[in-house]
Amino acid sequence: MMPVTDDQVAALRAYLAGDFDTHKQLHRQLDPVAAGTGYTALIAGAFFEAVDRRFGKNDTNADVVEFVASVRTRSERLADELDAQIAERLIRHSLGSGSIADLEDAAVIRTQIILLAGLISDEKLDNAELDQFMTTARQLGDQLMR
Amino acid sequence: MGIDRAGDVPDANVETVEDKPDRPPPPPPDKPGTDGYPSRADSRSGAAAANETSAQPTDKTQIQKPEAPQPSRDTSGEQASTVAENKPGTFASSELSEGESSSKDDGVAGERKDTGHAQTDTYGTSDTGQASKEAGDLGGSGGREQTPDDWTTSQDSSTAKMGKPSTPTDAGEQGQNEGIRTTPSAENGEPVSADAPSGQDTTATADRPSPGLEENIPVPPAPRDRSDVHRKDDADAAYEGITPVGDASAATTLTGSAEDQPQTIDKPQPDPPDAARPVAEVGAAEEPATTLTESAETPGQRLDDQTEPRNEGNAEGADTAEGRPLGERLVVDGKPVRDRIDPLAAADVDAELVTEPWTDPTADLPPTGKELSDMDSDKLSRFERLRREGYRKIDDGLDVTEKGFDLGVGAFARPPTHAETRTAQPEVVEAPHHAVTAGEAASGLLAAGIVIGELVRWGHGKLTEKKERS
Numbered sequence: 335m336m337p338v339t340d341d342q343v344a345a346l347r348a349y350l351a352g353d354f355d356t357h358k359q360l361h362r363q364l365d366p367v368a369a370g371t372g373y374t375a376l377i378a379g380a381f382f383e384a385v386d387r388r389f390g391k392n393d394t395n396a397d398v399v400e401f402v403a404s405v406r407t408r409s410e411r412l413a414d415e416l417d418a419q420i421a422e423r424l425i426r427h428s429l430g431s432g433s434i435a436d437l438e439d440a441a442v443i444r445t446q447i448i449l450l451a452g453l454i455s456d457e458k459l460d461n462a463e464l465d466q467f468m469t470t471a472r473q474l475g476d477q478l479m480r
Numbered sequence: 481m482g483i484d485r486a487g488d489v490p491d492a493n494v495e496t497v498e499d500k501p502d503r504p505p506p507p508p509p510d511k512p513g514t515d516g517y518p519s520r521a522d523s524r525s526g527a528a529a530a531n532e533t534s535a536q537p538t539d540k541t542q543i544q545k546p547e548a549p550q551p552s553r554d555t556s557g558e559q560a561s562t563v564a565e566n567k568p569g570t571f572a573s574s575e576l577s578e579g580e581s582s583s584k585d586d587g588v589a590g591e592r593k594d595t596g597h598a599q600t601d602t603y604g605t606s607d608t609g610q611a612s613k614e615a616g617d618l619g620g621s622g623g624r625e626q627t628p629d630d631w632t633t634s635q636d637s638s639t640a641k642m643g644k645p646s647t648p649t650d651a652g653e654q655g656q657n658e659g660i661r662t663t664p665s666a667e668n669g670e671p672v673s674a675d676a677p678s679g680q681d682t683t684a685t686a687d688r689p690s691p692g693l694e695e696n697i698p699v700p701p702a703p704r705d706r707s708d709v710h711r712k713d714d715a716d717a718a719y720e721g722i723t724p725v726g727d728a729s730a731a732t733t734l735t736g737s738a739e740d741q742p743q744t745i746d747k748p749q750p751d752p753p754d755a756a757r758p759v760a761e762v763g764a765a766e767e768p769a770t771t772l773t774e775s776a777e778t779p780g781q782r783l784d785d786q787t788e789p790r791n792e793g794n795a796e797g798a799d800t801a802e803g804r805p806l807g808e809r810l811v812v813d814g815k816p817v818r819d820r821i822d823p824l825a826a827a828d829v830d831a832e833l834v835t836e837p838w839t840d841p842t843a844d845l846p847p848t849g850k851e852l853s854d855m856d857s858d859k860l861s862r863f864e865r866l867r868r869e870g871y872r873k874i875d876d877g878l879d880v881t882e883k884g885f886d887l888g889v890g891a892f893a894r895p896p897t898h899a900e901t902r903t904a905q906p907e908v909v910e911a912p913h914h915a916v917t918a919g920e921a922a923s924g925l926l927a928a929g930i931v932i933g934e935l936v937r938w939g940h941g942k943l944t945e946k947k948e949r950s
Contacts, residue, residue: 349885349888352892354889357885361878361881361882361885364878366876366877366878369877369878369881370873370874370875370876370877370878371873371877373877373878373881374871374872374873374874374877374881375871377881378866378870378871378872381870382862382863382866382870386859386862390859405891408890408891408892408893408894409890409891409893411887411890412887412890412891415887416887424870427865427866427869427870428862428866428870429862430858430861430862430865433869434869434870435869439872439873439874439880440874440880442870442872443872443874443877443880443881443884444880444881444883444884444887445884446870446884447881447884447885447887447888448884448887448888448891449891450888451885451888451889451891451892452888452891452892455891455892455894474863477863477867478866478867478871479871
């Protein structure tokens with residue numbers, strides 16, 4: 335199984351940095367086959383790391399619910415398409431509680447991307463911090479694929 | 481052990497020997513008073529005469545020994561079997577019967593003595609007067625001079641009686657066993673009469689490989705692959721106590737024959753009464769016999785057996801030799817050799833007695849800092865949960881992620897916290913201009929009228945006063 339590639343890391347970094355045009359360009363250049371494994375692993379690792387940074391120390395259900403609600407209020411589209419229950423289950427599962435085995439793959443990946451964008455937007459990371467975050471996310475992604 | 485082997489060997493050897501057609505007929509039964517057939521009393525008297533003459537050394541030439549070369553001391557055990565193979569004709573059936581009958585009655589004591597002393601006579605380099613003793617034995621057993629055939633008869637009869645195979649064996653272990661077992665007294669356990677000195681000798685050597693039988697075997701020594709010189713040195717030192725029976729060389733020869741018979745007897749031989757033994761042989765001759773009978777199965781242990789008499793006293797070794805392993809019997813400086821070689825042997829035994837299951841002594845201790853750190857951050861376990869359920873593999877990864885990224889763009893927008901009014905361009909507000917109002921003018925005019933009225937009143941008062949003065 336192929337590990338996380340540099341192109342996948344670069345595409346996700348551009349998205350989290352707010353450079354959506356670059357992200358779209360890099361996203362089109364990704365290998366579709368590798369994106370089904372490596373890119374999703376990189377997204378899952380980045381989501382896990384972001385949740386751990388945000389809720390790792392003081393993880394309460396109220397904080398999770400408040401965060402999901404804030405994300406949904408950021409745009410009318412998010413309020414319509416983001417399932418709050420799935421979003422909260424994903425966050426709690428990353429914190430060690432609950433199960434998400436019954437969720438569909440597409441819903442899980444899509445929700446992870448939306449929540450990841452909201453978490454990184456709230457963190458207000460600079461370039462160095464974003465690079466460090468992406469390094470950690472890549473390592474976790476590689477471990478998920480082993 | 482040796483008995484078991486003997487049991488495995490069929491008794492066909494005995495029958496084979498007896499079935500030899502060229503052998504003389506068996507001797508007639510004991511017929512006292514008949515001419516040509518000595519009675520038991522004659523045998524006893526002949527044995528007594530032989531004992532008396534044996535005390536005086538005789539010339540070596542008195543013995544008519546066969547021309548066979550001097551048997552090697554370490555091949556004596558093989559001789560029993562070798563003779564049976566090389567000289568089958570010497571085993572007369574009549575002599576076999578004679579041997580059997582003689583071993584059952586007391587009159588055979590002289591013949592037994594003959595076998596016992598013949599050992600020293602045969603293997604001794606110098607004659608010790610055993611020839612005269614043999615002459616007496618011969619007289620006791622028939623008054624005739626013993627011939628090589630007669631010598632072989634004694635052994636053959638013993639061998640045939642015990643049902644031992646007389647066929648030779650390689651390296652002679654089995655043959656050596658037979659050499660020891662063929663001792664009539666040892667095998668039958670019959671008490672030997674105390675009044676027969678020759679019988680005492682036989683009893684003393686009962687545990688040994690019937691040396692007398694070997695002496696009578698005029699068989700050339702079989703080729704050996706072992707070093708006789710080396711064994712002789714050990715044997716000389718080990719069996720010095722046997723010298724009263726013969727000279728030193730005889731003892732050495734006995735040792736050599738005994739070396740080749742290590743596995744002969746595992747069971748303790750029935751001890752004859754000490755009263756029937758010469759005092760000199762009780763302590764000296766018994767120890768080598770014990771060593772021989774308890775010889776080890778391997779060559780290395782054989783050497784240990786030979787060194788046993790050096791480390792222990794003869795009497796002590798005789799008492800402790802039975803029923804104990806070799807490592808415990810061998811004592812150096814009052815300590816068993818086993819303990820000296822392997823001091824941890826006792827500890828191993830103690831360790832085996834421990835039946836309680838092993839418990840970790842650190843189980844009750846609090847966890848270390850690293851363990852606490854790992855337990856505090858259960859990130860690893862949570863990550864494993866993510867690996868099992870959170871990581872999904874999909875075929876259309878690009879399409880799914882693309883939709884997610886489109887929705888996620890809205891998540892980057894921060895929600896508004898207060899109302900704002902946006903203007904096209906900034907405006908500068910000018911300072912306001914202040915003017916006199918009607919009220920303010922009326923108030924000023926009023927105040928000025930009052931001040932003027934007062935000034936008029938004050939001036940009119942001044943003028944009035946001056947007029948009045950003036």
